[in-house]
Amino acid sequence: MTVIQSIIVFGSIGLVAxxxxxxxxxxxxxxxxxxxxxxxxxxxxxxxxxxxxxxxxEYAVLLAKGEAGIDLCRPGGPEVRKKLAxxxxxxxxxxxxxxxxxxxxxxxxxxxxxxxxxxxTCAAAHLTGGGMACKYGCLGxxxxxxxxxxxxxxxxxxxxxxxxxxxxxxxxxxxRSCPRNLITLERVIDGRVVYVGCSNxxxxxxxxxxxxxxxxxxxxxxxxxxxxTFQVKDNLSGVIRQDPGIKIDEIKCPTKCIYEMS
Amino acid sequence: MRELVTIFISAVLVNNxxxxxxxxxxxxxxxxxxxxxxxxxxxxxxxxxxxxxxxxWPLNYYVLSADTGMGLPFLEYVIFIIVIAxxxxxVEMFLRRFFHNLYRALGIYLPLITTNCAILGMALFMVxxxxxxxxxxxxxxxxxxxxxxxxxxxxxxxxxIKYAPVPEIFKGAPITLITAGLLALAFMGFSGIIAP
Numbered sequence: 416m417t418v419i420q421s422i423i424v425f426g427s428i429g430l431v432a433x434x435x436x437x438x439x440x441x442x443x444x445x446x447x448x449x450x451x452x453x454x455x456x457x458x459x460x461x462x463x464x465x466x467x468x469x470x471x472x473e474y475a476v477l478l479a480k481g482e483a484g485i486d487l488c489r490p491g492g493p494e495v496r497k498k499l500a501x502x503x504x505x506x507x508x509x510x511x512x513x514x515x516x517x518x519x520x521x522x523x524x525x526x527x528x529x530x531x532x533x534x535x536t537c538a539a540a541h542l543t544g545g546g547m548a549c550k551y552g553c554l555g556x557x558x559x560x561x562x563x564x565x566x567x568x569x570x571x572x573x574x575x576x577x578x579x580x581x582x583x584x585x586x587x588x589x590x591r592s593c594p595r596n597l598i599t600l601e602r603v604i605d606g607r608v609v610y611v612g613c614s615n616x617x618x619x620x621x622x623x624x625x626x627x628x629x630x631x632x633x634x635x636x637x638x639x640x641x642x643x644t645f646q647v648k649d650n651l652s653g654v655i656r657q658d659p660g661i662k663i664d665e666i667k668c669p670t671k672c673i674y675e676m677s
Numbered sequence: 678m679r680e681l682v683t684i685f686i687s688a689v690l691v692n693n694x695x696x697x698x699x700x701x702x703x704x705x706x707x708x709x710x711x712x713x714x715x716x717x718x719x720x721x722x723x724x725x726x727x728x729x730x731x732x733x734w735p736l737n738y739y740v741l742s743a744d745t746g747m748g749l750p751f752l753e754y755v756i757f758i759i760v761i762a763x764x765x766x767x768v769e770m771f772l773r774r775f776f777h778n779l780y781r782a783l784g785i786y787l788p789l790i791t792t793n794c795a796i797l798g799m800a801l802f803m804v805x806x807x808x809x810x811x812x813x814x815x816x817x818x819x820x821x822x823x824x825x826x827x828x829x830x831x832x833x834x835x836x837x838i839k840y841a842p843v844p845e846i847f848k849g850a851p852i853t854l855i856t857a858g859l860l861a862l863a864f865m866g867f868s869g870i871i872a873p
Contacts, residue, residue, distance in 0.1 A: 421749050424740060428756055432763040439767055443774040470781070534840040 450479040450502060457498040458488060461564055465489040465586040478503065489514065490565070490584035513603040514585035516567075518576055520553040520597050521612030521674060522628045525573070541594035548625040551615040553597055562592035580608075580676050604657040607677035609644075611636075613670075616649045628670045636673060639666045681815045683871060684808075688819035691871055694795045695827045696861040701795030705828055706853060708786060715832035716825070718786040721768075723821025725790050726799055728764050730817025733757055733800045734810050742804075750804075757800040765791045795824055831860065 454475040461471070466487035468474040477483035478499065485499040492513060499505075531546035533539050537558040540546075545554045555574035567582035568589060590598045601608045611630055615622045619631030630652050636645040637652070641660040645652055652673075654661075663673050694700045701722075708718045733756075740746045741753055769787050772780040780787070790796065799820045803813045834856055843852050 417749070420747060421752055424747065424749055425752055425755065428736070428740075429759055432759055436763055436766055436770075439770055443770045445773050472781070535842060536840060539840070 448476075448479045451475045453502050454478055454499060457491075457495055457502065459490045459495065459584075461490055461586070463490055463564055463584075463586040463588060465588070490586050492584070514600040515580060515583045515603055515608050515676065516578055516585055516587075516589055516598050517601050517608055517610040517676060518553065518559075518578060518598050519610060519612060519614045520551070520595075521575065521672070522549075522552060522626050524627065525549075525552065525555065526625055537592075538594050549615060549622075549629070550617075550625075551595060551597075551613075552626065552629075554595065558592045558594070559589035559598060562588045564588065578676065601654065602657050605659045607675050609654050609657060609661050609663065609673065609675045611645075611652045611654060611672055612674045613672045614651065616651050618650050622650070628672050630672050631670060633669060636666050636668060681812065684812055684816050685819040685822075687871055688816055689823040689826065690864065690867040693823045693827055693864055694798065694820050695824055696857075696864045698798065700798040701793050701824055702857075704786070704789065704793055705824075705831065706850075706857070708789075709828050709831040709853075710835055712829065712832045712836060714786065715828045718790070719821075719825025719828050721787055722790055722793060722795070722824050723818065725761070725764055725768060726796055726817045726821035726824075727814065728768070729757075729761055729796055729800055730803065730813045732760050732764065734803060734808075734813045736760065737800075737804055738810075753801065753804060754797070757797055761796050761800070762791050795820065827860070827864075831857065834860075 451472075455472060458471045458475060462469075464470075466474045466483070466489070468477060468483075474483060474487065478485065485503060485505055486496055488495050488499070491499075526548040527546050528548050529546035531540055531543065533543065535556050537545075537554040537556045540554045540556055544550065545556075547554065553575060555570065555576070557568075557570050557574070557576065559576050560568045560570060564586070565582050565584055567579045567584070568576050569579070571577050585600050587600060590596075590600065592598075595614070597614050599610075601610055613622075613626070613628070613630035615626065615629045617625075619633065622629040622631050630650075632647050632650040632652060634647050634652075637647055640662075641658050644654060644656050644658045644661055646655045647653075663675055666673060688694070692698065695702065695705050704718055704722070709715050736756060737753070738745055741749050741756065743750055765788060769780070772787070799817055803816060808816055835853065838852060838856065847855070
């Protein structure tokens with residue numbers, strides 16, 4: 416008797432709950448463009464915000480409405496672009512630039528003038544200089560490591576951040592996290608990125624005092640590398656155009672602060 | 678009235694669901710790393726708890742109870758779970774339709790509430806302690822409020838721990854559990870408020 420009773424009670428409560436949910440669903444259903452669902456499936460779903468939208472869902476909605484382009488998703492790269500183009504019936508043939516983040520400070524040793532004992536974050540250490548001799552160099556508390564949603568940045572044994580080239584998606588979150596603005600996004604040409612591993616804008620003599628491998632703005636790279644690839648500005652060299660013709664060994668940078676990542 | 682105030686203070690401070698009964702530990706540890714999401718899941722849990730109290734009490738009283746209903750107390754668990762799950766589904770649909778921003782802010786936490794044992798615990802305590810209807814609703818609300826308060830405190834502490842020099846082996850889960858333990862010890866100080 417109890418068995419039958421409980422089956423009836425349990426069944427009817429389940430049924431009532433089910434019916435209420437079905438009615439509620441039909442009344443409260445949100446009409447959504449079927450494209451949004453498809454777009455959302457092909458997006459990486461990381462909500463990194465590099466497209467300028469708060470979430471992947473928001474980007475999908477904008478894209479389905481035609482208010483955003485198909486080329487905004489940096490983590491997705493060319494693959495996602497192709498998929499989006501297929502969904503939106505758009506042309507995907509044009510070349511898609513690939514970017515990677517580079518850290519423009521790669522000295523072998525960090526010269527210190529004082530001990531820093533404050534909170535272990537770059538943002539806090541930057542306020543006081545972190546006890547470092549170089550006012551431009553990497554503080555090494557790993558704010559960028561924290562910021563990276565892909566685990567592409569790790570600190571090496573000397574607390575210098577190292578970017579994993581294949582994991583980096585150029586979402587740009589680390590760029591914003593660095594209080595000293597050491598990280599930039601550079602275009603990948605022929606599967607590699609050439610960059611100057613220094614951000615010190617002091618004159619060469621001053622730079623030499625604080626770092627063994629800082630850029631001293633000697634302009635050798637401007638002369639030895641193909642025309643228009645390097646430019647020295649504010650006592651600091653920088654790559655203004657990535658070129659397959661740049662050969663780091665031939666430039667003979669006296670402080671060896673030109674690096675490549677591939 | 679006095680009774681209701683006692684229930685409220687008891688559920689929020691003295692016999693807090695998280696720190697005294699160790700219910701709802703999963704969201705307490707999982708969602709407490711950021712203050713805003715902690716507040717979000719706290720509010721959602723409070724809402725679902727109150728709704729659960731509203732719905733499960735009549736079900737228990739008129740259908741399941743041995744004295745006043747059909748005498749099927751062994752069905753408590755399954756039926757309460759069904760009610761909680763459908764409520765969460767309903768709340769989700771409702772929010773999606775009318776409060777889209779809140780829906781987006783809560784995100785994945787909303788369906789997660791279904792499996793929050795604090796809510797089932799609340800419904801079972803209600804039966805165990807033989808609360809009346811009003812008492813149950815107040816109990817549900819205050820249990821949710823207590824949960825919100827504790828998870829927000831925890832999120833605040835964890836945000837500060839990020840900047841503290843925690844020894845390498847304690848980083849991550851260990852320091853969080855130690856913090857939760859200390860918090861529970863601190864809340865034991867409230868046990869004198871209500872005389873037994």
